[in-house]
Amino acid sequence: MKTLFRSLLAAALFTGASCTASAQTAPAAPVAPAADTARITLNPALINAVNTQTFEQFRETVRPLIAQMAGKRVVSMGEGTHGTAEFYKLRFWLTRILVEEHGFDRLALENTYGDTYLLNQALQQRRSTPASLKPLMQRHLLAMWQNQEMADVLTWMQTYNRTHRRDVELTGIDIMFVTADAQLLQAGLAKVRNPEVQAATAQLLKNAQYNDNYWYKLSDPAFKRNRPEWLANGGEGYKAADKVLAALATAKLPRKQQEVLAGAAKNARLAFDVFYQYEVFKRNSSRDSAFAEMTKFVAGPRHKVIVWSHNAHVARTVAAAGDSNGGGTGDFLERMFQGQYYVLATGTAGGTFAATTDRFISPASVMTAHPLPQAKAGSWEASLSQVASPVYFFNTHQLGAQDLQRPLRLVGQTVGSEDFYSDTQLGKSYDALLFVRQSTAATPLQ
Template sequence: MKTLFRSLVTATLLAAPALTASAQAPSSAAPATAADTARILLNPTLINAVNTQSFEQFRETVRPLVARMAGKKVVALGEGTHGTAEFYKLRFWLTRILMEEHGFTQVALENTYGGALRVDAALHQRPAPALKPLMQKHLLSIWQNQETAEMLTWMQAYNRQHRRQQVSLTGIDAMFGSDDALLVQEGLSKQNPALRPHIEQLLKSTAFQDAMWLQMNSSSFKFDRKAWLSNGLAGYDAAEQLLKALPTARLPRATRETLDLTLQNSRMVFDYPYQVKFHKRESSRDSLFAAMTQLLVRQPGSKVVVWSHDAHLSRQSMDPTDNNGGGTGAFLERMFPGQYFVLATSTAYGTFAATPQAFVSPVSPMAAYPLPAPKAGSWEISLAQVSSPAFFFNTHQLGPQDAQRPQRLVGQTPTSTEQYGNYQLSKAYDALLFLRTTTAATPL
């Protein structure tokens, strides 16, 4: 089994190079061959120029792309960095089109389910509460920006105008679990008194683990493996017992369904110690992402738009030896054969928002950093030569140019700009949206 520290940081997407083996790029990526580094000149017929000046102009130029997404059950919209303003804005516009025109009702972030649910409540209330404090308390800092707030504000307005067809924010991650536990307490505390010890244990275990994740950003942090295992196993068991009791609880149907999702997610929060203890292996964060997505669309007719990093949503892992190396898309393709569509987003130059903290949390500070030029032989360096500054293309039409070559996969830290995964694009994504120059997302 890999080192325990690495098994802990499997929970961190693309952590800083100094901290985890999965992030020691470019050395962790497979070495590029001579064929991989040859400059690609894309066939002009593959290029679909995109107008990003306004929503209306954007909608007209992406109609062929949306047509391929419209009939799917799960549409995944990736991000090549965790802090690019244009990636947030254009994914919002795509999500809006899918919701307004094609029956999608959920957008799922790389965020714990309970935290997203707290923010979602504000999208349905009248009068509408202020979003900023809720976002800062319940969402990871990668979502705490003006661009995400713009989408949530639109969702508030949409819900005021469409009472029968509401749209919702949700989450597929399982990191900071206190929001899950508090929702369970609110929903079940007045039920069978025998459930209260399990609720109290769940609250205790999530508080312990959340505090540990926050402390991991401190140089003085000392990991207590025994306490981590004991706490996590107790939390997992508490969530399990409450899930078993849920069918007999006297609750409205909608409340029961929400609590079921909350408890499923809460159990995932403790999957890391559970897998270490009982299966002697690391937990797969990507399989948990997929499992949570599957739960979100288990009702007939349900459709979801997923927002996460390109590396996660890809059908291929950037590092097959790392259980946080990506490949959520492979799990989703098996769960929904022919019903999964993934769009990657990528850029070459400009700025991006990042945090110096290796473990991203709701309190991680975000600031703008320069985006270095892509390395020679990468997809980005070739795509930047296309005359159009913004365009998309169907990866399955690349033909002989679809060679395996480096794709930049920037995480949440400033140093993660040197991180690459080797991809044959058609095996990783259905389409790619490229913007030559981009800017950092604007923190709230």
């Protein structure tokens, strides 16, 4: 389960008896202290009730939370599940406040850079209308983002950018499905008169298309893997992306185009890094470090970035015991943006959530509603659900002696992930937690 969150690529690459080298060379993880399972009662003084009836009422009740976020360069907003309507809605409202009132100008999703860039470009077209969103979202977003709550975010972005001089841009930090990255690079470098560059972009596109198609097939139980061919393709893809990235350093292109293509090349190289790491060092590759590298890139020297990703990624600590790939994305970002990183987790005790039966999510996966089982006894959720307020937040650093290792539910995008818990000390992982006692599955696109 941990690999679905923190090293999705390696989850498929390193499974099976024939691939044990990575496990043999990985350093032993420290033994975590036993989790505390006694139910706790939060100090009422810590609870900040949140009114969700209207955006205006919400804005007033989250002023203390916004005050903590406003001065940061990077604010991550986690999600306890990939398919909860309230997590999308409340993070949208928080994002809107940070953009409209505090100068944040980039929203980074757990979605591939190239596809998200193409979606953003379509949103910027003045002729675009909300009615055109559905096909764009289905083409460029992983299925977990294809819901009506996310459509509301994009509709707001369209309206905001038509009426403000400084646009808010949608961008991506994930490293799956990189064909769009390769297509951007081939088109953007088509006029560069260098046979080696043209050969490298053509090779990268070939490797990206093969790899993306392989990801789609991995969810088919009848698919017979050709692991040697996959490894070879991945190694070629890394070398091609590396050549393209080096060529961009001397290419004479307009500044904005140079930035976009550099992001695509960097994203593609990170996507194939798992194959490079295995081929050269016989070790795993950290998806969280890739998220952090892409976040640093899109932030650049001047942008203020909001990241939407799973709680397990944006945390400062690892999501599961035994994971030896470094900290969570938040740990890397804390070091990259010292004192300028803030992370909010979201959680729920029960209700429904949207998930897919596919083993690996893709833009074509189908998300349907499923029940969340009752929170595990002794978990954070079991204790937090006892608070009277249906929606509230609290600062984790004020938990004091109550901030012990306790199970925290981390639900992914797949059916069956709803029973996964990770022993977590909230204050070490997050700055605040926004809790929704009863939640509902994300709404299908209309």
